[in-house]
Amino acid sequence: MTPLWQRLSPLARGVFLLAVLAFVALPKQSRAIEVDLSSHLVAITAGFSGDKILLFGSINSPGEVLVVVRGPDADFKMHRKEQVAGIWMNTATMRFEKIPSFYAIAGTGPLEEIASPTTRALNGIGFDHIGLELPVTKAAGRIAEQWKDSLLRNLLRAGNYQLASAEIVFLGEHLFKTEFELPANVPTGSYSVSVYHLREGQIIDARTTPLSVSKIGAEAEIYDYAHHQGTMYGIFAIVIALVSGWMGHLAFRKG
Template identity: 75%
Template sequence: MVSLVHRLFSVSGIDFLKVLATVGFSSLFVLSAKETKAIEADLSSHLVAITAGFSGDRILLFGSINSPGEVIVVVRGPDTDFKVQRKGQVAGIWMNTASMSFESVPSFYSIASTGPIEEISSSATRALNAIGFNNIGLELPVTKAAGKLADSWKEALLRNLLRSGNYQLENAEIVFLGEHLFRTEFELPANVPTGTYSVSVYHLRDGQIIDARTTPLTVSKIGVEAEIYDYAHLHGAMYGIIAIVIALVSGWIGHLIFRKG
């Protein structure tokens, strides 16, 4: 078993002993099937730190199941509001002609699975647990839009989110090492939203969930970037004045340099 577990982590270059020290070997793999739960899972790290050189990250999830079945993992970012603009030609000029606001939409959404989710889970299971793009709350109230108009706004929002990389159309692969151990990885783009994410792991059999685990993942700015971000939001007016002063001084210095040249 130890050799299998070592393979589970070494693929991604993660220090095997360090991970075991963090999560505890006994919490992952219990020898007696009667004493363990149907599924156990954890992350290689529960914090993604965004610094000046941040260009994206990769999160490893690892776990085990104590009986045959399928596995689905859903990573969901904090809910936020989105506004979609529609452009049109007015007097030969392209400009925004309409807009639609969506409330409480996941800012990030990605899935990993052992097979196509439509084949390994029932439609009722997906709807109840918000699995899949059609079940994550993108519907508009009929007072805003209905029918084909609502569908067109929803499709526009999905296109924008997919283009940003914060929604991932292709399901990530879940790899089994042996009969019980599994691992998968998620890509976080450079523009990943900050906040607390939920990582939900489902163990399914015959299309139904028999056990589930949810663990938090924090994406946060740290260092000077975090201090500037916090100051800009807490003292917006002063931040704007400082930014204007810096721009003016930089322009004046540049003017002096080029004039001497």
């Protein structure tokens, strides 16, 4: 049977192609920014030591570009240690609930210069707008700021929070790229990568693309088993430790 395309007249083919080109071209003209990732999946295996994610995109008009990578929300518990009778002990504990487990920003300029305070507040951009503030029922004033600063220091030191550590590079007038580093202890889960096109501190367009960080292979199976069958996993670990110790004891006796 002759394919439908070959059965069309030259005029019909031309009309069809013009319609397709118009359909493809028109939406792109209305989009101020286009983005994509080098990979939408980061696979964590036994030898995982960190990874880099390449983001690339284009803008169709002058302006600034801001990229925000946000990991799944998690709870964090902080401890304050003090010397009591010469011994360091935990004297206070604070729990931060449902805050990003990973947060990184890259921009074509300092965050405070390319995004207005209103834009940052409305879109949850920056450490001051991602839910790190403690309720007054837990802590207030200077005490609350001390807990928040301690949490930020720990997350920054671990590499799970990165502020303007990545550079956005333009490849010509419209194309740009940037890289984000994921540490070896990067949390697993679903991430969102939001890219904003700004002008005079205001967002004129934005795109969000997903990123998944997941354990695969034997490590994933062990991780799932440990979390879903905690009792059996604990017993199995104790048995392995006892057997290993007994075999080591036999080896030394023979030696």
